[in-house]
Amino acid sequence: MKTALICGISGQDGSYLSKLLLTKGYQVFGGSRDAQMTSFTNLARLGIRNDVQTVSININDFRSVLQTLLKIKPDEVYNLAGQSSVGLSFEQPVETLESISVGTLNLLEAIRFSNLPIKFYNAGSSECFGDVGSLAADENTPFRPRSPYGVAKAAAFWQVANYREAYQLHASTGILFNHESPLRPERFVTQKIVAAACRIAKGSYEVLTLGNIDIARDWGWAPEYVEAMWLMLQQKQVDDYVIATGQTYKLRDFIRIVFESVELDWQNHIRIDPVLFRPTDIAEGHANPTKAHKQLGWSASSNVSDVARLMVKAYMNQTV
Template identity: 85%
Template sequence: MKKALICGVSGQDGAYLAKLLLDKGYQVYGGSRDAQMASFSNLARLGIQNFVQTVSISISDFRSVLQTLLKIKPDEVYNLAGQSSVGLSFEQPVETLESISIGTLNLLEAIRFTNLPIKFYNAGSSECFGDTGKLAADENTPFRPRSPYGVAKAAAFWQVANYREAYQLHTSTGILFNHESPLRPERFVTQKIVAAACRIANGSKEILTLGNIDIARDWGWAPDYVEAMWLMLQQTKADDYVIATGRTCKLSDFIRIVFETVELNWQDYIRIDSLFFRPTDIAEGYANPSKALKQLGWRASTSMESVGARMVEACVQMRKNL
């Protein structure tokens, strides 16, 4: 039985990845800064909380990382931890850089120090690319990040590449474009939109205030993307991959789909406020995931329209269960 350690198991991707690995027969360890106090609500929502062995690990503390690896001796380590909000990174740039960049470095160095044959996955981000205009970014597109989050993810990416080349470790980064699910917290704009639409459909008189809704992104379905993470660590040779649908849509299109799903006209309930605009933002994000298809056999199976509709359906169901 293979053993996997997921750092950041309480988040959206961590929970879906844990479920995938359990279904594949893995022994799954879920890392959290304080496993005794964390609620692991996403694991509970997926019905797998009792099957994941939770452990306390602070990836910003090298000793904590080393002790955990020596205790568990995992076959695979998935690094999904760290500050995960682009918007929040402008308010907390130091925390963002330390939790993502230093955390990744501690994991890499601890793996090297143990000399165990651990395969390592690092969660990269399309935010590393910055604004590429109409160019569909692939693995050879230069990084020009436009947020503290993107800067931190870019630093972590090059650390992973360096450890792969310098120390021959099996380390890979998935450069993931936007991917959503019902497990997203409301501080993410997609879930903020879904939650508001469901409340309004249920009788709320609120108006939802948003920032720039003309931004365009490549939106996918999170359960699809965790399969790509697993596939990377099954390859004989470690490498980096862009993971995306290859289709870009405006945020206003996502809003329209969500409100249409609850039979409302979105324009009656949305207000734009420039105070919600980010200091620097990416106007449009385009992706070329052809390498993942060619080498991993992976392709996104869910459209943006289906992502929005599924998130609404899950929200409606949760309200019924309350």
């Protein structure tokens, strides 16, 4: 039986990854800053709360990380922790940089120091690329991040690459483009849209207020993306991979599909507020996931329409 430690297990990706690893026979440990005070709501929603062993670990504290690794002796460590909102990173840049960059460095250094044969996955982000226009970004596209979140993720990416080359660690970064699910909180725009549309369909008179709806992104289905994470750590040749659908749509397309799913015309229910525009933003995000398809045998099955409808269905069923 393999053992996995997932840092950031209470989030969307950590919860879906836990479920995947449990189906593969893993013993799963979930790390949280204070495991006794964390509700692990997402694990409960997936029906696996009692199947995961939770531990308290602060990845910003090297001693905490090292003690946890030496105690659990995991075969695989998945780093999904850290501040996860691009928008919030403009308000909390220091917390964002420390939780992502310093946390990743502590995990890498603790793995090296422990001398255990641990395979390490790091959650990267398409935000590292910045605004590349219509270019489909791949693993060789230069980074030019346009948010504190993107800057932090870029720093973490290069830390992983450095430790892989300098110390021969089995360490990979998944450069994931946007991936959504019903486990997203409403501070993420996709779930904000889904929740508002469903409430309006049930009789609410609210108006949905949004920022720039002309941004374009590659949106995928989160439960599929965690399989790519696992696949990276099963490879003999260690590498980094872009994970995406390869299809890009504007946010207004996502909005339209969501409202059509509840039989509403979106233009009657939203307003644009320039206050919600970010100081710097990415106009378009395009991805080339060819390498993941060829080397991992992974490709996305769900497109943006599937994602929107699945999120609406889950929200409606949850609130019945």
